[in-house]
Amino acid sequence: MSRRTLVIGDIHGQYNELIRLLEEVRFSPSDRLVFLGDYINRGPGSRDVIDLLLSLEGEHVFLRGNHEEVVLRLLSGEPEYWYTWLEYGGRECLKSYGVNPDGIYFNHNGYYLYDDGTTVRVLTPEETISLMHRIFPPEHIRFFNRTLPFYHEGGFFFCHAGVETGLPLSEQAIYTDYFLIWGDEEFLGDETDYGARIIFGHYHSEVPLISDNKIGLALNRGVAALDLQEMLIIDSDRRRVKIDSTLPSGRR
Numbered sequence: 274m275s276r277r278t279l280v281i282g283d284i285h286g287q288y289n290e291l292i293r294l295l296e297e298v299r300f301s302p303s304d305r306l307v308f309l310g311d312y313i314n315r316g317p318g319s320r321d322v323i324d325l326l327l328s329l330e331g332e333h334v335f336l337r338g339n340h341e342e343v344v345l346r347l348l349s350g351e352p353e354y355w356y357t358w359l360e361y362g363g364r365e366c367l368k369s370y371g372v373n374p375d376g377i378y379f380n381h382n383g384y385y386l387y388d389d390g391t392t393v394r395v396l397t398p399e400e401t402i403s404l405m406h407r408i409f410p411p412e413h414i415r416f417f418n419r420t421l422p423f424y425h426e427g428g429f430f431f432c433h434a435g436v437e438t439g440l441p442l443s444e445q446a447i448y449t450d451y452f453l454i455w456g457d458e459e460f461l462g463d464e465t466d467y468g469a470r471i472i473f474g475h476y477h478s479e480v481p482l483i484s485d486n487k488i489g490l491a492l493n494r495g496v497a498a499l500d501l502q503e504m505l506i507i508d509s510d511r512r513r514v515k516i517d518s519t520l521p522s523g524r525r
């Protein structure tokens with residue numbers, strides 16, 4: 274049996290949907306999975322998702338999304354990222370790790386405070402680091418740290434949020450990985466032929482985003498997988514989209 278490569282779009286704590294998707298594609302440990310990042314936040318099952326990813330047999334690629342980047346910033350002691358984390362789905366993530374998100378809140382000086390029942394204090398860089406280490410198990414922190422900004426293989430270039438528009442693939446992430454992780458506002462309309470098709474997530478939409486030079490796999494609900502051999506997208510709601518690469522040019 275030939276080895277399949279399946280690319281998995283943004284998961285965002287949707288543990289049940291991820292399980293359903295892996296069943297739907299009949300995942301076997303001989304398959305190689307390429308994950309596009311944004312494993313956590315918003316959905317209710319962030320912790321279960323990371324535990325599942327750590328338990329997968331086989332060799333897989335785990336890319337970094339902006340939601341993992343925010344957690345890594347907090348882990349390196351940048352308290353200004355509390356706001357970005359908590360207001361963009363981090364409260365659901367905290368709940369999944371057994372932490373009450375109501376204990377962390379905003380005050381007039383712009384920082385979040387942690388109320389342990391007896392004291393209320395501004396979260397300094399040091400307190401940010403130690404709180405993050407109390408929230409996440411060490412193996413989860415190692416997982417976040419090992420995620421990659423991109424992965425390039427043959428005719429495909431994989432990244433969370435698309436490339437820095439117009440820059441050759443060989444020069445992406447030399448100066449900054451910002452665009453690969455947070456996106457470039459010109460990317461979605463970009464028709465540059467990069468010599469490899471860009472497979473990305475980040476831009477959530479009702480259906481996959483398919484054009485000549487790129488395929489976007491972040492869905493408004495559920496999780497999508499792209500089978501690179503079949504050029505077939507399957508999602509956790511059992512919808513299927515065949516990507517017809519035999520058509521000549523033009524947007525499909």
Ligand SMILES: [Mn+2]
Binds near residue numbers: 476491
């Ligand atoms: Mn996302």
